[in-house]
Amino acid sequence: MPKRSLPSAPLACRPHDHSHCVSDALDSAERICARLGLRLTTLRKRVLELVWQSHKPLGAYDILGVLTEEDGRRAAPPTVYRALDFLLENGLVHRIASLNAFVGCNHPGEAHQGQFLICRTCHAAIELEQSSISEAIVASAKSVGFNVEGQTVEVVGLCAGCRLPQ
Ligand SMILES: [Zn+2]
Ligand SMILES: [Zn+2]
Ligand SMILES: [Zn+2]
Numbered sequence: 001m002p003k004r005s006l007p008s009a010p011l012a013c014r015p016h017d018h019s020h021c022v023s024d025a026l027d028s029a030e031r032i033c034a035r036l037g038l039r040l041t042t043l044r045k046r047v048l049e050l051v052w053q054s055h056k057p058l059g060a061y062d063i064l065g066v067l068t069e070e071d072g073r074r075a076a077p078p079t080v081y082r083a084l085d086f087l088l089e090n091g092l093v094h095r096i097a098s099l100n101a102f103v104g105c106n107h108p109g110e111a112h113q114g115q116f117l118i119c120r121t122c123h124a125a126i127e128l129e130q131s132s133i134s135e136a137i138v139a140s141a142k143s144v145g146f147n148v149e150g151q152t153v154e155v156v157g158l159c160a161g162c163r164l165p166q
Helices: 020-036 042-051 059-071 077-089 133-145
Strands: 093-096 100-102 116-121 125-127 153-156
Touching: 020 042, 042 059, 042 100, 059 077, 059 093, 059 100, 077 093, 077 100, 093 116, 093 153, 133 153
Parallel strands: 116 153
Antiparallel strands: 093 100, 116 125
8 A cells, every 4th residue: 555645745755756856956956057157077966866866865975885886996085075065065955964964955046044854764854945934043043143154954753754654
């Protein structure tokens, strides 16, 4: 029996053709890099593709492991970290601090803060897009004289796919 799923459940926690997510993400990355005059090298693109292998955040060591297997020789950690930095700086991935891992951005190319619902069972990270949340954080911070420079909100719980009975 397939799992029931809420119609409103995000893609990340219901069955879907994930190859579309990957190809959309790679296409957007190509477009964004072309627009900004940045080079999406083979390695950067491959790392992005690996981060997008699912909706679960992936650690740098997992990425290194796959690249090493593909190449038959040990991938150099600094090269992979640089590729991840490039993807982070250009808003193509987000870093999930609580998992020390990276996840593909759902709306790259648009200025936004990272807001994630992280399922403690399947580890899917669902990206929210609620400017009211970041505005509330900025306002609260301001009231205590704090100037916000960046924010990544990580919320832990159970996703729709894991909550519903099988
Ligand atoms: Zn997907
Ligand atoms: Zn994002
Ligand atoms: Zn889940």
